[in-house]
Amino acid sequence: MPFAATILLVIGWIGFHADSVWGHGGEEHGDARPQQQSSLSSGLGNGAEGDLFEAVITPSEDGSAWIYLSDLGSNAPIAHAHIEVEASGTPGWTGKGETTAAEGVYHLNWTLPPNDAVDLTLTISGVNGSDLILVQVPAVTHTQAAIDPPRWDKQRFLVPGAIIFAVVLLGWWAFGKRGKPKAMGVVAGVLSLLVAGHSHAHGGEDHGASSQEPSSVTGMANRGGTLPKASQFLLDVRTAIAASREVTQTIRLVGRAIPDPAFHARIHPQAPSRIGYDPAFPSPRSGQRVKRGQTLAVLDPVLSAMDKAGQRLSLFKGERLETTMGREMVLAPMDGQLTDVHIVPGDVVTETDVLAEIVEPDRLWVEAVLYDLSMAGRITGGKASTRQIPGAVFPLTLMGVSPKVNPENQGLHLQFAIGENSGQVKLGMPVDVYADTGVATYPVAIPRRAVLEHGGIPMVWLKVAPEKFEGRPVRLGRKTEAWVEILAGVLNGEKVVVQGHNQLNAMR
Template sequence: MFMNQCCPKGRLAALGLAAAFWLASLFLGVSCAFAHEGHDHGDAEKTAVVSSAYPRIAARSELYEVVGILKDGKLSVFIHDAVTNEPVSDAALQVTIGDSAPIEASSREDGAYTAPIPNGTPSGSVEVIFSISAGRGNDLLVDSFIPRAEARPAAQKHETGWLLSNRATIAAFALAGLGFVLLFAFWRRRGRSMAAAMSAVVAGAFVILAAIMFGEGRTDATQPSPPDVHALSDAPRRLQDGTVFAAKPTQRLLDVRTAAAAPQTIHPAVTLIGRVMADPNRSSIVQSIYGGRVVPGDDGIPRIGQTVRKGDLLIRIEPHLPIADRTTILEKVGEIEQLMAVTENRLRRLRPLADRGAVPQGQVNDLESELEGLRARRETVRNSRTGFEELRASTDGIITSAKVAPGQVMQPQDVLFQIADPRSLWVEALAYDEIGLKQPEAATAMAPNGQQIALSFVGTSRALRQHASVVQFAIPEPPAGLNIGQPLNVMVQTGAPVSGLVVPRNAVVRSGNGENIVWLHTAPERFEPRPVRVVPVDAARVIVAAGVNEGEHILVRGTDLINQIR
């Protein structure tokens, strides 16, 4: 009665609706706060960056890197060169653990060393001393065991997050729904059917949301928990900070090598697109002058890859003779044979007379000489344009092209064979940039097997081909397997010298976003990616102009394998 007298119905209704919305907002804010608290990403909740399945110790000096892994009561020690990461297998090793006496480590077949642990697995941090005597020098490394990190069960973390987030939100929705139910009863007693209907709808919505979230929470609780991403393992993996963890046994398996970055001053290179060609002075082609039908020799037709010497018979060509020429030859042969018959008759008449001394013997001799000349003329005319044309090799080398088959009819000046000397090859490149007419500082190319090819500058053409200058280089020592016509990237060093860190070309790889990176060996079992800016030097090296400091250890072998670790 007092409420009805002090507050008008409209103002009371508005106050009730505002109170309901304030209550719902309050509980939703509390639930969000609890939900954020349940997914806290503070440092206290983070697991160790590197968690190993076994206790280990890692030490590093200017000479050596040492990693010891404790497993089954034995300490496996891996010794590597601190600069090149090359395994050291000729060392004499003594290990001192805590206050115990020094232990002589024995060498294994895989190049590692094994030392027994007298007091079992250390429970905490214990100081370990490595005394190394090897060909690279003697050294003493001291460090402490890294105890094995304990991984928190994933199911427990999942249940804790659900309790702190989903249950608080369900409670907030339930309380908000209860507030709107009370508001529905108030409006219904006052006879406000429209406001009561709206309150009922909102209350039902909150109840349905609470029921849905409660059902999802029960379902997630019954499903298996996702695996823990920080499970203990010595397998190579990409860590949260972008670095890569690779245990020493894995590094030996991948044959990982490093090098210290040292500054140099060198001429940068210009990249040209080239191809391998035969030395013009040591190659030749074989053609037929008249054309005709191919007749193989006694050893058959030479094939590609066959070695030939200068003057070797390759094939014979039976020339084609037209009918008119055949008729002319037959007429000429008949005329010569007629003269031969007349001369033979005269010779038969004069020989008896010469024997009796009636005629001089000189006339008989003249007729005999004339008869021999007529016989020779007949053979020459018969063989005219009917003899075989012999095609022989003009230079020493191997046959790189053969376009003939037995019985094939060839046209005059068709290229039948190409011969080249594989020990004398050139490279012809197109230069779209101005490299000048003078000899460059150096020129190199890369062979298919990765071998660097040294080139010798021959000359530059003053005539353009495809809007580019033609540059030719000689290969003083061609590698095996280099084929004529094979494309090559030619690196020509020219221009002003620049300073930087010179590293092998295969030390630079592409990251996931496409930028050039190198991998630094920052710890015995840790590799860090570093973006760099590079300038080409030759076919095997580049200049790191920015991104790496002097003295840092860069991965130079196995870079692609480390870059693929995820």
Template sequence: MSFDLSSIGRFTRNAMRVACFGTLFLFSMIIVPPHSLAHEGHDHGEKKPESTVAVGGPRFAVESSLFQLVGQANGKKLTLYLDRFDNNSPIEGALIDITAGVDNQIAEEVSPGTYALSADWVAKSGTHDLIVSITANDDADLILAQLVVPETEVIANDHALAWWKIYLPAATHAYISPVLTPIGAFLSKVHNSYLFIGVFSAGLVLGLLLRNKAFPVLSAIIALCLVSLSTPVTAHEGHDHGDEKTPLVQTGNQPQRLADGSVFLPKPTQRLLNIRSEVVKFSDTPKTQRLLGKTISDPAFRSVVQAVRDGRIGFPPSGLPTIGEIVNSGDRVATLTPVLTLEAQAGMAEQLGALTQELAITQQRLARLQAASEVQVAGQSGIGLSAVSRGSIEELEVQLNALTSRRDALKAISFGPLDLEASRSGTIANVNVTAGQVVAAGDTVMEIVDPKRVWVEAIAYPGQWTDFTSNARALLPKNDIVPITYITRSLSLTAQAETLYFRLQKEEIVPLGTPVTVILEGEKKERSLLIPRNAVVRGASGLLVVWVQEAPETFRPQIIDAEPVDGTLMKIKAGLTEDDRFVAEGASFLNQVR
């Protein structure tokens, strides 16, 4: 029997080609999942909403007139957070009895205000209607709650819908999947461009080995088909999915700002930030009037040190006086060396020259008279007499002393330093000069005050101020309230306003010039809503905002119009109503949630 070697070679090459094409086809089946094209008018109908279970797990939040209760399920464990309705504070030592169907169980307190229980029904999917009985001290209530546990869905991956799982019998999956599934999973992660290059290169190499020019071309065609089939398919015109609902996403345990501007803040985070709430109530408050003012020194305890003439400032050997230094009356606080103009210096030099000349002439005359007084002349009685009388000598001596005093005084006034002294005891409030500075006559060198003697100067326009002097207070920038006493008012208008003067009732050190708000209270009462000042924050728009608690874990920003009553309270003009629950502590933390 003879064999044709050329026929055997052709058969072998054809078999290898078929095997190579089969391998490429197998790769295409692994990578490309089956596609279905929708025709015109294709309608999926009403699609069921998809539920995404958050990391925090299923939860419920209910409240009554006494309590707030939040439950969070995690597997078989149910964690409960119990707070008071009116102030959001955790409740310790409470008895929580939960009934779910036929199962009844009492929760155990694991931390202050936090309770937990473990039951099989917590992990079961479905809707669980709960009856919660709460007893805390003298308060007791019965609350109905509903815990919804979604079903766990297994989502198939891309290579789980491979062709062998669709077209081959299920009995063969156990043998084929261990081999083809890893290959399909690996190739599904490869980019289309890399896939094209790999398939084309494999076809080129195989074509060269098998000496067939058509094989690389067919490999390129297969690679292009693989790339085109693996691209997403978009629906054509008329394709309708019906009424599809947006997936519901639960928030879990992460604080976040919701789309409507409200904030979801889980109970564990509220405990960390110490969030506390209060209920708005009406109260009767005196009618008030507000005036703008500032602090000034008491005129009776204020003095200034001024330059008495033009000169250069100097300081005593003790050094430059500093602000806040205590001085006594008569203390030398500075020196003033007079400074003269050229004309004044010329006139002063001329006066000094004339005085010096006259002084020299007088001294010479006095010397001659004193010398002549020693000569004795015999008189009629035979007694020796002086040629010059004693009165003439004394007259010249007096004249000489006067000229000397005038010269010394002129020199001292013109060129000698002058002492500047404190006119009263107190504390140096301002120092307006430095060493060597030239000042003019009347310039204020420094100001001395008593820091504990402070007045308040307020401005009132005609028709604004009334006789609300029974109870007056000053609101300082740090929200400190200081009682003040009305003293007097100006008799004339300054810039179309009159000035009111008040005195601080207590001796307190308040910086002079501090802006204050004078609050004058009348005898009439008015009903108003008062809230703590710390509950009011600035929103993103710059307006005043109060956070209102709408649910145990939901807070809504409410824009308000308010004015301060004192350092701790604000009066609400608009934005809140009675019985609204607002955040009294921790509002600034809520304002930072994004």
């Protein structure tokens, strides 16, 4: 009897401590409860646009606010502007934006209401004109998500109590029976069911979204995000407005820089000679500036044989008017800079050898090859650029079109004069010539540098809000050296990013 009572007590103690088995830990399986957050969190502010400017108001840590002022079209910061601020409410407030050391950033020495929305009217006067902007600042609140209080689990106490009661009742019943072994087997089976913890599942309720649906647009097409105005100023993000534009149609030609024929000289000896050495006339070097009449070389004539002296020697002596002790002085025919100098004392030269060339570096032309002969009569001028001088564009004036097809490349040679060279383009440098062929209208045109490629697909970054950007694929049409026609993807009035792409590409 004591042994059986001990067993019953142990089984009852296990039943008391047996917990129910739940299908989960009691957490909420539905969508997360929305939490109220500050509308000015993560460094973002509230912005608005006017006719000329764009303003973003961001709170500072001390309770005041910053005003970021930029140009509406280019997103360039606007400095030295006069900003008057008027706040709605009771009582209202008026003040001015104070200029700071940072370009385009102004300090608003006024504390934003912590729990009230306010409308700020900005009256802006700048170099480009005056503007009026209304910025709506919502109430700034900081609340935490409500935490459910711990729930008292009734089953943790009711179930073990019922088990203890059943153990005691069945124990007394079993010991009161004659067939104690059979009765004890029944008791053991019933106790196994009672002691075993309950398994609680659910009725098929929604557990929330387990995975995101695959997007039909992949890659850069659906990329976008926010970038605070302060970061835009720091990273020099610039934009341009898509609009209908009349552009000059061009065709691209391959060319190279050649000397201006009016400022180019090539020097040959008059007869077979040997280059002499004279300390009074040192050998010139390439790149040296020379003046007209300056001595470049001293030549000693070479006669092939004595029997050929005759008339050739007489003719030679008759033509040698500017000689010193039988030597011929080679003189510079013009002012300029020496290039391709081949004057070495002791060398024997003939009439076909070039001793030196003289050019004027600031007076160069460009020679290009045109293969579409039907376009020859439509070309009026153009522009030149080269990868060796990034960002530089040189205006070209058409000087002439050859009437002869070159037998080597089967093209017409065009010659252009370079304007405003300033010595940047060097003789022989390869250049890209964009020859003007007429005027065309692009219904939607954006700068060519705004177009990027992602996986072989052209795309652009658009600024859809003062601090929000969106990547979008586009379909391109006609192109010039500076503009491209957009057939799909961008509408007139939208702002495309033309500078700062790398920072936006890294944005998630």
